Amino acid sequence: MPRMPKFSPYGPRPRRSARLVLGWVVVLALILALTFYLTSRDGEPSKVDARIVMDKIRGRGRSLREKTSRVVQ
Numbered sequence: 001m002p003r004m005p006k007f008s009p010y011g012p013r014p015r016r017s018a019r020l021v022l023g024w025v026v027v028l029a030l031i032l033a034l035t036f037y038l039t040s041r042d043g044e045p046s047k048v049d050a051r052i053v054m055d056k057i058r059g060r061g062r063s064l065r066e067k068t069s070r071v072v073q
Contacts, residue, residue, distance in 0.1 A: 007014065
């Protein structure tokens with residue numbers, strides 16, 4: 001005689017472990033906090049980038065492409 005399964009697919013499912021649910025909630029909260037931190041922090045441009053942008057705004061010097069690319073001889 002074949003063995004019967006532990007639970008019927010048509011019957012009620014076993015309850016999820018409270019520890020498992022709490023673990024998933026903590027993981028999702030950490031992911032959301034990390035995402036918020038990475039998207040909300042103020043990134044400062046480097047001094048070189050700031051100088052190039054300010055020169056471009058003031059209309060001094062060559063084009064931005066000429067300042068950022070160098071020709072190797």
